Amino acid sequence: MTTQPARPELSGPETASVMDASPFKPSLVRAVFRDVTPMHVSRSAAWAAASVTRTVLTEIIDGARRAAAEEARKKLIPGDLISAIDRNVELEVGDKWYDHSPTFRGLTGVRYDAEGVIVPPRKRSRSRKPSAVVGAHRFEAGVKKLLRSQGVTAVPAMVRDLDGIASMFLTDLARDAAMVVREGGVKRFGTVTLAMSGEPTPPPSLDDSLRALSTRRGDRRTVGRDDILAATTIQLFGGTLRQRALTEACEATQSTSAV
Template sequence: MTTQPARAEHSGPESAPVLDVSPFKPSLVKAVFRDVTSMHVSRSAAWAAASVTRTVLTEIIDGARRAAAEEARKKLIPGDLLSAIDRNVELEVGNKWYDHSPTFQGLTGVLYDAEGVIVPSRKRSQSRKLSAVVGAHRFEAGVKKLLRSQGATAVPAMVRDLDGIASVFLTDLARDAAMVVREGGTKRFGTVTLEMPGEPAPPPLLKDSLRAPSNRRRDGRTIGRDDILAATTIQLFGGNLRQRALTEAREATQNTSAG
């Protein structure tokens, strides 16, 4: 039998700390992947993708909180999202959502009132009619849970943006993971080596181990954890956020099987 990653709230005092990726359930992750590819998604791959998405959203929320604090506000508004991205280019992910959100239409031309509601504008009347990207809004519950875990609250427009960014980011991650499998997996993209602070670097893999057979390499139809990690390096270009996402994904999947 396989075991799911231990969750922080159920860990005993002697348990190794493992991140709780529950805001974005593996079942929801797999639903997103089904929209993109017919490939099978392993249990560990689903947990890894959920963890990476959580890491990205957590960093965005943290940046927005700092922007709001500078204005002595506790509730996050879309303007805080723009400030977070402006200050940290690593947070610029899920770009396709930008075309569907009033927050990013014209950028400097978007105005909000004290409650984070967009001030009407004739120039934005057409852009506001754009429908959300396919699959958006299914992450709303996870976004709200993540906000609560960070001690933050947000206006509906901000929740909608975080929801949309999460959906687009995970969809892009799924596409890249499928591409990694189709184009040779680790044989082409290389393995992902994770180094923990204060620990010696792991020894290099032997050539024979890179050629070791796996279900994914045999059938070419299964997305595994390493494929998600490879896709993460494609999606996240910033060194700090990328390394944090890879490390936390590894921790979140250390108790799962590859199946």
């Protein structure tokens, strides 16, 4: 992975402008955390969670954009989401959303029309609407902002899927962060190493920064930035996306208090 140059520490109006550019606001993050835990969420923890969610959704959109580009399209359809996940297992996050979305139900034989709407088979069972996931719609504005930043648009069904995945991912992140606080750290780390067929698989490595998250400091009533970073190591099992999310979260919070 190419090392990114260190960014200068942000402060004052410059910090505000960077934070205002985030598609997922701290108020939204705290609303999700309130659904999961009564613990206080620090300012830096809220920004870290927003940053991690942004990184994950950006990577998913980029993968879908590449799939659409192969068909000379700039408007993303649910099939592009499936292609992105098929090509990169690291993007398979927020998978509880799959139970609520027709995109992921009975993938074999699913067809889409020119507008990205699923063409129904002759017989289909009734299923819960995506709106069954409480609060998923809260992410729509942020999703659309990320789509615009990558020069694409998406059909409503695709926006709904990205919306739901973001909601589920952040909810899972909140649960894991609360668990880290309760248990005093992360007891073990999981990782998936991708290798070419026929080539030896390199042994998994554990970065010193990840080891540092295994033991938690601080009170048991507040979710801090490092708790979000530790939860990220649980949620993101692949090395590349996980490292990018951790790096960008640290950069996004470097001028805020860790507690």
